Structures are given as C-alpha cells and as structure tokens.
Amino acid sequence: MKTALITGANKSIGFETARQLLQHGYYVYLGSRDRLKGQQAVEQLQAEGLSAVELLLIDVNNLDSIKAARETLGQKTPVLDVLVNNAGIGGNLPQEAISTDISLFRQIFETNYFGVIGVTQAFIDLLRLSPEPRIVNVTSGLGSLELHNDPTWPYYAVKPACYVSSKAALNAYTIVLAYELRDTPFKVNAVDPGYTATDFNGHSGPGTVPDAAARVIKAAMLGPEGPTSQFFSDDNAPETGISPW
Known part of the structure; x- marks a missing residue:
C-alpha cells in the first residue's frame, strides 16, 4: 500500500485530497497542526469506511514540529510515496506592495514558502526510498508571473502582494527542486486547485472542493511517464492544463 502525507489536511x-487518496487505496497521514481538529477529520473519514488514515501532528511554521513529525512518521513507515504540500494561508487584505507592513509578507512566506521547504527537506529521505516518489506543491494561479503581466488575463487586477509573491516563490522552488531530482524517479509539480469555494476566500470561488x-x-498519482517540473492549472490553461509560469 502506498503512503501519502498531506499538510494542512x-x-x-x-x-x-486525503479522502480521494484513501479511495484510491493509499494509506494517508493526515497532517494537522491542531490535534483536536486533526483527530476529528480522521474520525470523519473513518466513519465513511476509510480506515487507512491517521493523524500526524505537524506545524509547517515550526521546524521543531516538522522534525518531530518526521521522527514520528519514520517510526510508522519506512517509506513515503507522496508528499502533498497543501498547507497555506492567504493573509489579511488589502496587500499592497508599497504600504503593506513587511511583517505580513514574512508571515505569509513562513507558511506558503519556507514551510514547504522545511517539510520537503525533512521528508526527502523517506521519499527517496519510494520507487515512484511524488511531490505536489499546492500553489495558485495567482502565482503566475507571466499572467500577472498580461492585461487580458481575467485576474489581472487581482494582486494581493504578499500572497502573489509567496506563490511565485513557491513555483520557483518547485522548478529548482524538480531540476535537482530530474535524473531520479521523482515527479515534482505545482498544482493550482483553481478558484474554489472554501474558507480561504469566504466561499467566493466558483469551483468545488472535490474538483480542486x-x-x-492527478499530480500525486502520475505514472512513470508523467511530466515533472510543470505548473498544472485547468483554470489558466483549460486546453492544455499547463499554466505559464
């Protein structure tokens, strides 16, 4: 049985994402920084008959928490097949490049960028032991620099400075990580789940959580011939599914 870790799950x-991976036969470690909320999520999935799931306490903003989570997971499984770096924050609005306090930039980068790096570096050894390791960095269409410079793009005027910058940085990290792992079985990709109705945006998005x-x-379950170092976005590129960076 393949194993997967999902942060912010x-x-x-x-x-x-945890539910759907379970439905595909994976054993899922449901990452949560809150024990109670995480355990409630696990119990909900188990109540649905999806028993191959357990809580893994992990706060991506805390290196000690990440290290503890790695130690715990290493005691449970010798290998990790899938890492989904899902945890992320949007931050308060407005976010203007000139007037927003730098502390908000730091706060958002801590989760959306440095958190991903910390988790990836901590669990890379377990991933290397998988015959088909997959890393999925959950990004946003707002992380595309090319589209942000295109006045015809539908979201051209949507530019929360802290969030956009953090996701663009995450995309850059994805490219570099994929390059470093290019001659291995790894597939490393960024995925834009789309403008989805969630707490993240006050349920304002038109997309559904199951579709997201x-x-x-799809990226987590790529086969050996699947692509790496891609920015998947059905919203920004409905024909190809590959967004410009």
Missing part, C-alpha cells in the same frame, strides 16, 4: 481541499482535490490527486 484537517479541512477543505487538503481534507478532500481531483487536480491535486
């Missing part, structure tokens, strides 16, 4: 897209999670699942 106690609710929303992360939770639905399905996009993540």
Whole structure:
C-alpha cells in the first residue's frame, strides 16, 4: 500500500485530497497542526469506511514540529510515496506592495514558502526510498508571473502582494527542486486547485472542493511517464492544463 502525507489536511481541499487518496487505496497521514481538529477529520473519514488514515501532528511554521513529525512518521513507515504540500494561508487584505507592513509578507512566506521547504527537506529521505516518489506543491494561479503581466488575463487586477509573491516563490522552488531530482524517479509539480469555494476566500470561488482535490490527486498519482517540473492549472490553461509560469 502506498503512503501519502498531506499538510494542512484537517479541512477543505487538503481534507478532500486525503479522502480521494484513501479511495484510491493509499494509506494517508493526515497532517494537522491542531490535534483536536486533526483527530476529528480522521474520525470523519473513518466513519465513511476509510480506515487507512491517521493523524500526524505537524506545524509547517515550526521546524521543531516538522522534525518531530518526521521522527514520528519514520517510526510508522519506512517509506513515503507522496508528499502533498497543501498547507497555506492567504493573509489579511488589502496587500499592497508599497504600504503593506513587511511583517505580513514574512508571515505569509513562513507558511506558503519556507514551510514547504522545511517539510520537503525533512521528508526527502523517506521519499527517496519510494520507487515512484511524488511531490505536489499546492500553489495558485495567482502565482503566475507571466499572467500577472498580461492585461487580458481575467485576474489581472487581482494582486494581493504578499500572497502573489509567496506563490511565485513557491513555483520557483518547485522548478529548482524538480531540476535537482530530474535524473531520479521523482515527479515534482505545482498544482493550482483553481478558484474554489472554501474558507480561504469566504466561499467566493466558483469551483468545488472535490474538483480542486481531483487536480491535486492527478499530480500525486502520475505514472512513470508523467511530466515533472510543470505548473498544472485547468483554470489558466483549460486546453492544455499547463499554466505559464
């Protein structure tokens, strides 16, 4: 049975990603920084008959928590097949490049960028032991620099400075990581789940959580011939599914 770790998985897209991976026969470690909420999420999945799931306490903003989570997971499984870096925050609005306090930039980068790096580096040894390791970095269409410079793009005027910058940085990290792992069985990709109705955006998005999670699942389950170092986005590139960086 393949194993997967999903950060920020106690609710929303992360939770639905856990559900769908379980339905595909994976053993899922549901990452949550809150023990109670994480355990409630696990129990909900188990109540649905999806028993191959357990809580893994992990706060991506805390290196000690990440290290403890790695130690715990290493005692449970000798190998990790899939890492979904899902945990992320949007931050308060407005976010203007000139006037927003730098502390908000730091706060958002801590989760959306440095958190991903910390988790990836901590669990890379377990992933290397998988015959088909997959890393999925959940990003946003707002992380595309090319589209942000295109006045015809539908979201051209949507530019929350902290969030956009953090996701663009995450995309850059994805490219570099994929390059370093290019001659290995790894597939490393960024996935835009789309403008989805969640707590993240006050349920303002037109997309559904199951559809968003399905996009993540597709990258998590890529076969040996699947692509790496791609930015998947059905919203930004409905014909090809590959967004410009």
